[in-house]
Amino acid sequence: MIEVSDLRKRYGRGVAVDGVSFHAKPGEILGFLGPNGAGKTTTMNMLTGYIAPTDGEIIINGFNMLESPLKARSQIGYLPDTPPLYDDMSVDEYLTFAARLKKVSGKDGRASVELVKRKTFIEDVSKRIIKNLSKGYRQRVGVAQAMLGDPKAIIFDEPTVGLDPQQIIEMRSLIKELGKKRAVILSSHILSEVSAVCDRVIIMNKGKIVASGTTNALTRAFSGGGGIVARVKGERKSIVNAFESVPEIAEAKIKPCQEEGAWDVIITGKENADVRETVFRLMAAKDMPLLMLKPVDLTLEEVFLKITNAGEGFGEYGGDRSDKTGDESGDEPGGEPSAEKSGASDAEANARDEGEKEENVSGGDN
Amino acid sequence: MAAIIRKELHEYFTSMTGYASISFFLLVIGFFFTYFNLMYADPDYAATIASSIFALIFMAPFMTMRLFAAEKRQKTDILIFTSPVSIASIVVAKVISAITVYLIGMAITIILPLTLAPLGKLPVPLIISAYVGFALLGACFMSLGAFVSSLTSNQIVATISSCVLFVALFAIDAFLPLIPSNGAWSFAFIMALIAIIAALTGYTTKNYISPVIVILVAGGANAALFFIKRDIFTGLIFKILDACSITGRFSNFSAGVLSIADIIFYISFSVAMIVITIAAIEKRRWR
Structure with missing residues (x-):
């Protein structure tokens, strides 16, 4: 469905994305995890054809993004980190425009608009002007836009940022439902979010993939030392x-x-x-x-510290290994890094716990 | 493409932009109409149009400022540029919608010469010719404004830069008689142009070799020509600027001279602006 090989993006002298390769199948939710500036958004912008890669190949449902961009783009729904909304339009006007833009018009277009409104629970704000909507509703209108025309692949950039816990849960179940038939890629900088929703995870840092594998394998590998x-x-x-x-x-x-x-x-x-x-x-x-x-629920920083401390030992965490329990600790040379980390100041740990609390609560449901 | 035209027109007429620009235009042309045609009882309506074209200096930036700048600011450009619509058709659709609003304003003004019709014999061919020129001139200004808008995400910057550009376009005509006609000045002028082109080449290709090549080849050719056929340099600046002047050509239309050369010039100017707008947007994707 989505195949990416050796993707690179250079900005002037800096390198935002440095040789990233991955693939996503239909019926699979792929999570992109990484700190701010890891190259997640740049990767997604290249996947959707918003910016062009310096090097590498992107194939969406058999269409090459560079050779047949229009066909490749028509296979994708995209929700960028800021939902691309026209403040002066009503929700209905906006969705109708987006549907026409995606070449779903007439009867199909109206049906598609009604369907995505129902799925994202925004029917009651159809007639409202977008600038008067709350952050949660704006985000949902953005998601509705990405679902228009039933694309084969949907890409979400930080879909739950700014939502309240209830909305986060709704958003996650929506994403899971979408991921049943389509290839869904979502990015986040919150580990528990990715582990709650995704089947497979790719961890990025400084433009490179530093670890990838099934969510279970990664979580076990990383929680072992925590x-x-x-x-x-x-x-x-x-x-x-x-x-x-x-x-x-x-x-x-x-x-x-x-x-x-x-x-x-x-x-x-x-x-x-x-x-x-x-x-x-x-x-x-x-x-x-x-x-x-x-x-101990590891925060992303801790996972990163673990990965960087473990050096080359970390790479692919394949699904075929998921039956072996307790084996992962062998991949890790010693427990010193985590021991050092728990020596971090309690105040910092507490502050982090406060911030992560709602994540952990809702993550536990899944 | 139709989706974008519909959306742009919708935005023009749900915000005050469309109404305000048309009103401003009607106000200006109405003023000249009252002054020339009514108070002085002059049937030369083409002169009224010719006097009103300066309204474009303000109207075009106001109408085109948001075309690309606003999309970038509210990040809706991601929606448009990731949709299965090519950049070329997006740009063309946006320019067409601006021109459409302009033509709507122009269509309203047809009432003015019609009110004169019962009072005497109207110079109809002259008026038609002036209107054709007026529509084409508007297309040039709108496409140039759209280009400026594509360069920035700030609407104010877009408005002011295109305003300045338009004033400069009008000013070229005013300064034409003052331009020195002697050959040495022309030579220097061409050299300056070559230097500008070299600087732009250096800026876009990001290396030092290409501007040097441009300067050596074009500058060398210029110098060689200057020493071999010095007489072609006489009055050259005037010829170049006169040929490039957008507003200068309009006087032909308002004088009733519909020449193919002028029409092609206006159309190719608009097309060129659309092409460089597409190039500017494409370049940003690759940077």
């Missing part, structure tokens, strides 16, 4: 003491949590071993109630 968080009820001192003398545990860091009389302990096993059972038995033996036990 350790676990145990919420323990009890005195700080006795908790610290309890964890001190356990051979399986490499590091245990304690920090306050929202619940009164309880503490969060971030535990890393020796050589990233699974220490959940050890922790359970330890706490039971010491008679300290274990209120919660969960893997």
Whole structure:
């Protein structure tokens, strides 16, 4: 469906995208993950034909973007990072124009407009002028526009930015539904978002693909080294003491949590071993109630640190490996990087937790 | 293409742009009509049109400023340029829609000569010729304005730059009689033109070799010609500027002279502007 090989984009002397190759099949949702400036938007702009690549090949549904751009473009629906809306038009006028632009006019056009309005829940604002719409509705009108004419491939650039949690959930289920028959590519800088929606993930940094694979494989590979968080009820001192003398545990860091009389302990096993059972038995033996036990959710920065620290060891995480559990830790030379990271200031970690909270909550649903 | 024309016309007439530019134009032509044709009872309506063309200095930038600049600012250019419509048809559609609004304004003014008709014999061929020239001149200005608009994402910058450009176009005619006709000046003028072209080549190709080649070849040819056939340089600046003057040619139309050369000049000027607009947009995609 979408085949990209050795895509490059140079701006003057800088390189925005440096030799990116990937493919997406129909019925597959491909996630692009990376920090701001990683080249995600540039890649998407090239995929949709908005800007031309310096080098490389883009084939959409058999049509080469450089040789037959109009045919290739007609296979794609695109929602850029800012929805391309005309402020002075009403939603209906805008969608009708976009449908005509995509050569879906007349009866088909009207049917298509009605369908996308229903799917994106914007029927009640059809007659409103776009400039008066809230951010969430604007985003949905943008999505509706991308769905017009039932394109074979849909590309979303940061589709959930600026939406409230309810809208994020709606948007994700919409994207999942779209991904059943089409090839969908979406970009994000939030790991939990990508893992909630996508079948496969490509992680980009500085214009290059630094890791790619199925979401499960990547998540397991990266959460392995992150350790676990145990919420323990009890005195700080006795908790610290309890964890001190356990051979399986490499590091245990304690920090306050929202619940009164309880503490969060971030535990890393020796050589990233699974220490959940050890922790359970330890706490039971010491008679300290274990209120919660969960893997540390890695933020994107941490994933990046892991990838860069792991060097060449990280590459393709194929779906064929997904049956092997616990194997991934072998790919990783040592747990030092993550141990260093948990040494980051608590204030910073807390701030990050606050920011990620709604992501984690809604991510957990899926 | 039809989708874009419809959208542009819709935007012209749902915002004040279309109405304001047509009103301004009607105001100017109405003023001259009242002054020349009514107060002085002169049937020469073509002269009224000829006097009104300066309205284009303000009207054309106002009408064309948003064509591309606004799309870029509100990032809707992504929608248009990723749709299955070629850049060429997008540009043509936008210029056509601006010209359409202009022609609507022009069509309204046909009422003016018609009110004169019962009062005496109207010079009909003269008026038709003036209207043809007027429509073609408008096409030139709209396509030039569209080009300027494609260079920036700021509508104010687009308006002011095209205004300045249009004033300069009108000013060429005013300064023509003052231009020195001696050969040395012409030689220097051609050299300056070659230098400008060389600078532009250097800027677009981003290397130092091509402008040097341009200067050596074209400048050498110019110098050689100057020493071999010096007499062709006499009055050359005047000839070049006169040939390039858009507004200067309009006097032929308003004098009732419908020449193929003038019509082709106007049409090819508009086409050239559309082509370089397409090139400018294409170039931005590749940069």
